[in-house]
Amino acid sequence: MNARFNPRGVWTVYRAEMARMRRTFWQSIATPVITTILYFVVFGGAVGSHMHSVQGVGYGAFIVPGLIMLTLLTQSISNASVGFYFPIFTKAIFEILSAPLSAFETVTAYVGAAATKSVLLGLIILITASFFIKLQILHPVWMVAFMLLTSITFSLFGFIIGIWARNFEQLSIIPAIIVTPLTFLGGAFYSIDMLPEPWRTLNLFNPVVYLISGFRWSFYGAADVRVMTSLACTLGFMAACLAAIWWIFRTGYRLKP
Template sequence: MSFNAYGVWAIYRFEMARALRTFWQSIVTPVITTALYFVVFGSAIGSRMTEIDGVAYGAFIVPGLIMLSLFTQSIFNASFGIYFPKFTGTIYEILSAPISPFEIVLAYVGAAATKSMVLGLIILATAALFVPLRIEHPLMMIAFLVLIATTFSLFGFIIGIWAQGFEQLQMIPMLVVTPLTFLGGSFYSIDMLPGIWRTISLFNPVVYLISGFRWAFYGVGDVSVGISLTATLGFFFTCLAIVGWMFKTGYRLKA
């Protein structure tokens, strides 16, 4: 079967239009939240903690803030995008349409990743109004942005298929991803932690994602950029394999 570009575009366009229908929730609210983070963390804590690794504290937390929004929005957009057809029963129409599993994933994950990346760039522009920013490795910054947005959109897609109710849909982002993000060096360097806690932090996969993204900005990170990139790619291919298995077995798709 040839590539169904029209089918992919139809799903992608529908999902992108949903972001415009929920403009305040999708765009404005995260930007306001980011501004509040700068007021609380950048002003209150930044007045006492001027620099970390030679970077002003207000600027240091920008990559972490972008990642925090990227994680949550990627998961939310992708999980809700595939869960809603399951909830309404239209998933059977999609599965019976002349469109392959790869094309379905490409459309839903592509739309979720696009919305997350646009939001990340908006937050970056918002942050530039508060603190002076520099991006030492712009190509790597874009590469990490695309890769992480796509990876977490795949992760959200998995959650959307797995979830059997709206409670489960929100459980993993709220109880797992958000705490790991706050404990993953979003607002501090794990080098500031005592030895045992730094060792424990290295088992947090989010540390490697945030560290690599921060390195793209300032050339500094908690772990080497090679390890960060390898960990991110490992997470990406793991999610890709799980999605492939779900479609192959029909897990919670055809029941």
């Protein structure tokens, strides 16, 4: 370890977190993949076959970016929050806090692992979708960029929840009652142009609209809102999460009395 950075320490935590995903294969990988396949079968196949195209794309293909984004959001939050809350719950967190790791290194390790898991899941779902639906990706670099940005941003958000939560109920309450509804309302299964006023305008206050819209644009070149607005919205939320984490480590909130 050098005096300025502890890369082996970061790698150790990252690898341990990734090992946890392998240990919990069914919960971490199989369950979200099976759930997403069911969405394709029900919405893409059964319902979608009776629907017109949306934004010039077949309905089955239209919902793919939304479903991937739904997975990225929920899994990033879940992976990061559980990943950091569990050692707090078992009190094993003392080992991390008393190790020669900076706050930046600790966050990098936990958020990096959570984001990696989410991106892997997103890619698995994308590959799975390609077996059911003919996909096109017009802007692959932007697609990867949106995937990475979203995974990192919501892993940071999950990390904050992991520190804030006092019990397992609080750990799941924000993803369950805020994130999942916002994702469903944010255009995962429809274009927000399909909503009547004032619901369409109201939905523009939903940040997930911008994430899904930008991500869908990278696939099909069509979006509900301008792509730069989507990017700015994602970066803005990331900055807010980073500011919150900086404050947590500066004050020791819930970590160091």
